Amino acid sequence: MAATTPPKIIFEHEGVFIHSNTEESEDQESLISGFLRIIDKDGETFVEYKPLEDTVDLSNMLCACKDSSSVVEWTQRPHRPLDQQLSCETEWDMVNTVSFKRKVHTNGEGGSNHFNERNKWAFSFNVSELRTVTVKHEGWSYLIFCLRDDATLPAIHFHQGGSQGFLDGLRKSVHLSESPDDKNILVVCTYNKAISQSFENLLDDSNYGLVQKFKKDPYTTTLGGFSKVTNYIFDAFRPSESEYQQRPDEEVADLLGELIPGLEINQQEEPGFEVITRVDLGTRPEVQRREPVMMEDWAKHQDSEGRVSNVPHLKQLIFKGGLCHALRKEAWKFLLSYYPWDSTHEERKNLQKRKTDEYFRMKLQWKSVSEEQEKRNSRLRDYKSLIEKDVNRTDRNNKFYEGLDNPGLILLHDILMTYCMYDFDLGYVQGMSDLLSPILFVMENEVDAFWCFVSFMDHMHENFEEQMQGMKTQLIQLSTLLRLLDLAFWNYLEAQDSGYLYFCFRWLLIRFKRELCFQDVLRLWEVMWTGLPCQNFHLLVCCAILDSEKQKIMDRHYGFNEILKHINELSMKLDIEEILIKSEAIYMQLKNCKDLPHSVSEILGLNTITESSTLETSEYSVLESPQISPRSAHRQDQAYSNGHGLLQETSHNTCKVGFIS
Amino acid sequence: MAAKSSLLKVILLGDGGVGKSSLMNRYVSDKFDAHLFHTIGVEFLNKELEVDGRRVTLQIWDTAGQERFRSLRTPFYRGSDCCLLTFGVDDAQSFLNLGHWRKEFAYYADVKEPDSFPFIILGNKIDVVERQVTTEEVQRWCCDNGGHPYFETSAKDATNVAEAFEEAARRVLALEDRQAHVMPSDVVDLRRKPRSSSRCCL
The missing domain is CATH 2.30.29.230 (PH-domain like)
Known part of the structure; x- marks a missing residue:
């Protein structure tokens, strides 16, 4: 040297x-x-x-x-x-x-x-x-x-x-x-x-x-x-x-900071925090989106017995373009791990039968609670009362849920009540009806919607728990990412007592459900459920939206309240394709960065052991290298997904908590 | 002093589904949507008004009512000038919970003397036929709990909504005037935030 x-x-x-x-x-x-x-x-x-x-x-x-x-x-x-x-x-x-x-x-x-x-x-x-x-x-x-x-x-x-x-x-x-x-x-x-x-x-x-x-x-x-x-x-x-x-705003911020102690430590008390070193992120690459996956594309990926083949390629297609609406009812069951990718038609029929019995057994449990019993079960009573209220105010301008006594409303209610029986500790928490509504809309079937919802809730569970640990973890992670991507904006937010990013609460709690129009929610969710291109991709979606708003926020010198108000009012004004393009570009930029801080690569799952990162890379580049043989791709799929879909796939990542939250 | 438009922070609290957001929207935009989404997180709207010849801006904060969200809701209680405790007249439980809400607010807003703090009680949804809470019951509760003013409102029919918010503004201003008299003018009252017109937004 x-x-x-x-x-x-x-x-x-x-x-x-x-x-x-x-x-x-x-x-x-x-x-x-x-x-x-x-x-x-x-x-x-x-x-x-x-x-x-x-x-x-x-x-x-x-x-x-x-x-x-x-x-x-x-x-x-x-x-x-x-x-x-x-x-x-x-x-x-x-x-x-x-x-x-x-x-x-x-x-x-x-x-x-x-x-x-x-x-x-x-x-x-x-x-x-x-x-x-x-x-x-x-x-x-x-x-x-x-x-x-x-x-x-x-x-x-x-x-x-x-x-x-x-x-x-x-x-x-x-x-x-x-x-x-x-x-x-x-x-x-x-x-x-x-x-x-x-x-x-x-x-x-x-x-x-x-x-x-x-x-x-x-x-x-x-x-x-x-x-x-x-x-x-x-x-x-x-x-x-x-x-x-x-200062009242600062007091509010301090109190919020106390709730998220990790965030405070991250920002101020950790002298060894790597992001202090300025990292050259390089230019953000151009990214193209593709057309949605059509019926014939889907059919091409199934063998005669109904097993889905070349799953990484298929997922890559879904990540790049989403699904045409007609395919969603089928494809979401795989994406949400209700159906194993390598199951046959026959196996799925049996599975569905089992799951139907299981569902109605749980449904009967709350259905058969007498009035007298209910009087002595305050938790069930509270869940029920809130579900009734919230079902009446969830997506009521959507055809599927509009009008009085719409069957969609009854299904929404019954599935949420049955979920309380499935997970009584969690019960019903506001926001869950938002997560169920698009799934039920797509499935048009009570049992299928329930199990797909269960699977989605597995990922979102921590968001809704008593201590809301999932929310805190995500806010800390988001702050870490933002600090690397845009130190100037991050400093601005911090100077406005907004460094803990509370204004992203609704985005994270219900995955942008209230921010986008209904069709765009469907698109975003199926893209996220592919698990591509990295774990916690939804945090990069947050970064992409903030990137588009930061100039306005800084130019207009928005303070604590104005930032909260501005972000709240973005609802229904966002363009999903634009956001997905930017989110993916940010991902590419970070992936190509040579000295990515450890904390950031951990959040995105980019620092996994060589074996799995090779898999991930090859999975991501499948589209770009069509010469890969279907056989080897299939074997690869089996090697890491083990046919259990989303949850299993992430287990090779070192930071599983981050993903589930 | 009199020419300055004051910013008054008002916060709506109460069980989920009693109509907090609907009351706010009726008052600020004069709109009502029975199927309005339930609130996730916190939101606020501003409304300018004139009470007894004084211009004020009400900053109305709306929160998610479910217990689970308490820890993310309570930090916003700080700095409130008035608290609107809301229940549904068709929902006995939401009325029974008023005491809990009052206590939660006083604790997290760090209110030293809850009895002299301007709470206002709103019994919403009087348009509904099946009432579970009578006017007398509420009045008795108000009497026993510091004599807070009580309004029976309907966000749906716009009954008493503006009146309730105006009363909130009036109470805050009256309290400030009283404190201004009690305190020597060269003493800064540390309990109150200064009114800064530049802080009110949009």
Whole structure:
């Protein structure tokens, strides 16, 4: 290895500002927008700030300066007395109340001159020269670096969030501790990368219990500099200054954050979190969708006894185009593992008979409960009452469920009641009628719909459980993905107290059922049920939708409430084919990425052992390599699907929980 | 001070299926759909109105009523200025649960004195013929629980809906006025969020 390895960017954040005082008046400031980096050069760590060229514009947040001859000017000094700093306003309120006006530079001759003017603000220093970092909050956060030679650099303002991420990045190289005199000042104690890193490893599965254990463990007391170490750890767990501010939105966000403790840890407390390192994702490839699978395509994949052959190829076709409606009734039974792919007509007939008996046995159980019994069974009574109410307000504008006493309504009711008998612990939870309705609509048969619903519920079960663990897991996973895909947007959401992505709750709970029109729900679900191209594909669907909305959200400076409202109101305005194209493109982009963080590849199931990942890859590329012989493809299918469909197939993935949730 | 439009956060709570979303939609859009989807998650709508010559924006929050969703619903209670406890007059159980809802709200919204907090009780669906809850029963309950005002509403027929929401706004403003008088003007009341007109959206 050569000694001069290329510099490695440990942290990068665009959209930080220096407020430069202009000469004319000290009340007037101009903003120098730039990016802040932590760079590793041959084992030495540097912090550097570089202003952006004007052509890149000050920032998309302010949108005030479009040409190089004008600067954005603050007409109101953002300095506020301390008590006002603790007010309930969000960062964006602050920014909004400050007005910006254009001012033409009278002395500036040309763009280059102006750029030089800006460029003088650039700085770079070795972190070993850093003495203190002062952390201040003025609605937003800003940092002031003071070097060992007592030089103080201009304050760096984080108008778009990200200061915490920067400090986390810095802590990888140096140990920061609060000054005893002023808690806003972080003192660089010793430049001891080795110590801090070894404790980052400890913190990797950071939770409070670990810290407690760590405190009590006598072994650690023998370590030199233990007090520094505990300081280091408790610093990492101390809530940031801004969290003490009394802001209702932030309070709501904090409470939501408490519900999803893993999310908080992921975002702030895990110094070793890989996503801090900026990963070059490369370009997003072009993706084409195909026509839906037709009857004759389906027939071609069946042998004379009714076994489905070359399942990977068939699934790939379904993933790329969905199914024509006439095929759904048959094909969904396979996709949902009600029918094994390798079963014969005969076997399926027997299975159906068995399942019919089983269904009616359970149906009889609730049907035969007398009024007296019901009086003494409050849980059953509650389930029943809510099912009756919800059935009356599920897809009532759909032909299949509209009007009074529609048989569809009775079936919906009976299947949900029977499901309570099938899984009394879970019973009925709101949202389940949404999941059943499309299945019943397609099956047009009570028993088939029930068993297909049971199978779908196997995947969605955790979403509805008492602790809603499935929802929490998914929100954390989604946050991890979004942070990698779009750090700027993720930072924006976090600055708006929306980093826990609560606004995606309905999307995830009922898999976009309320977001898309009925026909599009059918299309999306059959595509998802193929299990292609990766596990948790629905999270990439979320990312695709957010990708299309982020510009609007950031341009309009939406805050906590507005983001929730905006996302809620996307319902029925989304185009499924567009979303699927983008979701698949994001998948391709991530798959092609060489240094995908482990956390992300785990969510998507891309880091499976060589054997299974080969299978997955070959499955995904079946369409592209038609020379693969049907025989070998079939054998392959048997090798991993074992004829049990969706659930079994995922068992080779290391992160099964993620998929089921 | 008087010219500023205040944003008042009002939250609808009550059992599933008593008509919380329908009440909100009737009031904000003057529409009614008997087959409206049940709410998943939380939603809110804004409505501007004038009460006694003062312009206010009501931000009305609507939540999923089922117990299972409690942990994801309760964080949104914070910062509420008024709570509309809703039941269906055709659903005795939903009336019996009012106390539970009141307690849940007071706890999670961190209301120090529930008796002086502006709760309003709404008995919805009075258009339905088979009532399970009588007006007297409710009035007695209101009396025993801090004398909250009670409205019998029908989101379907638009009976008393606007009146109930306007009363909510009036109660909040009256409470604020009272507190403004009690407190010396240079003391910042930390319990109340400041009214910021820039925060109200769309």
